[in-house]
Amino acid sequence: MKTLSIKDIAVKAGVSITTVSFIINGKAKEKSISEAVIKKVEKIIKESGYKPNQIARSLRTGNSNIIGLIIEDISNSFFSRIARLIEDKAYKKGYKIIYSSTENNVEKAKELINMFKSRKVDGYIISPTKGIEEDIQVLLSDNKPVILFDRNLSDIDTHYVGADHFKASYQSIESFIKNGKGKIALVTTDIDVEQIIERFEGYKKALIDHDIPYNDELVLKIHFNQDEAETIEQMKSLFSSKDIDAVLFATNYLAISGLKALKQLNKKIGDELSVIAYDDHEVFELHTPSISAVQQPLEEIAETVIQLILNQLSSKNKLENQKVIIPAKLIER
């Protein structure tokens, strides 16, 4: 069965293609098409189940009603939850989301941007890696809306939505200190993105503000993308060699690996060792004992992101850049 085109509808209705197009696009009134014709054409469309070819439409109009979402890894629960929320909200406004994971790989990120570009997506929501500044700049000068989230790129002048990582990290450490901890470790990753750096800075600052000297040896930077087994080994070595009474994990997957390491070492979490994870996860609530975590307000982030991009999409001129920093919450368990 050949799929129907607007031409088939026009022929069947005995009117021109133009007329059908006007009706489909709700311009019938404005173009003064008679009520009778409108009814007739609409009836035929309904009966035949005709759906306009979006590809042809995109080619002609230059936009696609698609928003590209570029994230680090869809299988990470932080991103998959955000993605779901964003998809949901965009969908309600008639936009589709197409998303893809960069795996924190600059080359792949660039490719993705190109791919989206050649697919003519209308806007971009990006959780960026370092190294794609130029590509993003090209999008911007091309007048495409770009919203960064989770991580900011300071040299890029566009909208950004993210949690207050510095403060959340600071508060986490402060809470350790309030509970009498003093030998506080940080397990983080070596990827060079702003949000990770901020968490690190928050850690340092909190220590210093409370007169605890910063000690390099208590900070473990895990290589991104490295095998989990190796990660666990490194953590075990940190936890057993140093005398530590608290540890902040800078990402949830690190925290999960960390819990595994502690389990293997048979170290009990509790009075002797406190733990806080960054980015909440079901694991932490259910863990015995349950684990405190910094919870990013996913719903709010998603809402803000989508709001910003829709605003930008519907406005002809470039809106003023907004940098929205949303407080994160330390859930003490």
Place this chain on the structure above:
Amino acid sequence: MKTLSIKDIAVKAGVSITTVSFIINGKAKEKSISEAVIKKVEKIIKESGYKPNQIARSLRTGNSNIIGLIIEDISNSFFSRIARLIEDKAYKKGYKIIYSSTENNVEKAKELINMFKSRKVDGYIISPTKGIEEDIQVLLSDNKPVILFDRNLSDIDTHYVGADHFKASYQSIESFIKNGKGKIALVTTDIDVEQIIERFEGYKKALIDHDIPYNDELVLKIHFNQDEAETIEQMKSLFSSKDIDAVLFATNYLAISGLKALKQLNKKIGDELSVIAYDDHEVFELHTPSISAVQQPLEEIAETVIQLILNQLSSKNKLENQKVIIPAKLIER
């Protein structure tokens, strides 16, 4: 800056559009374009950074190099992990994945199919809900490759990839029985899809085969999409009113809610109450005590799915339908 078109390249190179197109598509040799011209054009393309407009290309050729992936919920870790694997593999073959969640809603699923159809995706990978059989049938008679996974639709005649849910469920129950359990509950959902039904059947059959009478009261069907708090209440009522020594959860999110319920009841998992979850999750490994789980071979499922769809895409005629059932593994912890 206007984006470049093939015409710009042609003009710059002093050749025709056709020639450029042949070169881009690797048909230069076959169409006997001279080496000199090829070099020249390629140089210009490289230097200018020209990328063909995929929309125009799709319009002309009728295919998009996009595969549509329709799942229940991207924020469910089973799906997000599968999605990531599928995306990865497809990407390597030059295909993009565009995915969307149905939330188990027939209307949304139908809409998604339509949307994908009007976007001219080349093939479909679907974890279906009941009620979309007709729509899938339309795709098939349209000669589009469709691969079902996770859940089969028995009246649809196409490829399918999934785990052996019946057997996995059967074995789980058998393992309870071997460990001396006899009052075995099942917590499942009320969605009417094959894979859930099979898990239920496996449960019943195992009981009967071991001379344990099936008892309706030990089966709790949770309404899909219902509030987690309510779910937990229902479970608590089951766990405290009945005398139960083992429970199988038919999905991982039910198991997670179940663990929360047990925690609230202060019921210890272990000798008095054994638990098995369906679909593994990090929570289960880290839980104290750790929780046994049925592990679906994600990698293998993803690999098979992608293999089937790529085969079908590259073959002109309809391949014989394959129903691939992959064994699931009970991880006893």
Place this chain on the structure above:
DNA sequence: TGTTTGGCGTAAAACGTTTTACTAGATCAA
């Protein structure tokens, strides 16, 4: 009467490709 105006609608160009069918000249075989 001749000229506007408004109502109703259409023809055709354009979006950026791919692909089919063709051409002009060179070489070759008989």
Place this chain on the structure above:
DNA sequence: TTGATCTAGTAAAACGTTTTACGCCAAACA
């Protein structure tokens, strides 16, 4: 020399829309 074949390329149609500019008729106006 003639016709066939090969080489190197091109013109133009087609994909399915949207949109601009226009056409025609009847009514209103002066």
